[in-house]
Amino acid sequence: EKINYTWRVIMKYLKICSDILLWGGRMFIIVLLGLIILLNFIAVPTNSWFSIFRTEIVGVSNILIIIAPFLLIIGQAIKKIYIELTKINNKLN
Numbered sequence: 001e002k003i004n005y006t007w008r009v010i011m012k013y014l015k016i017c018s019d020i021l022l023w024g025g026r027m028f029i030i031v032l033l034g035l036i037i038l039l040n041f042i043a044v045p046t047n048s049w050f051s052i053f054r055t056e057i058v059g060v061s062n063i064l065i066i067i068a069p070f071l072l073i074i075g076q077a078i079k080k081i082y083i084e085l086t087k088i089n090n091k092l093n
Helices: 002-040 054-092
Strands: none
Touching (some): 002 054
């Protein structure tokens, strides 16, 4: 009984972690696409606020380029583990 409860708690947390990481990765990808469009395809005057903060925007987009794929990869890996554990749990029950 206690093992079954522990199993369910572990499965619940695996599912929650994978969902959070996958949604976080997707949101970062969407923000990254917006920043790329903002940086490369929208013409702005040189004295505007955008030219002042361009370096910071480039820095944020570089950070997102590094973080977003890792979030998606780790989230997908946890999701695969969750699916395999669900199959094992179904075979045992």
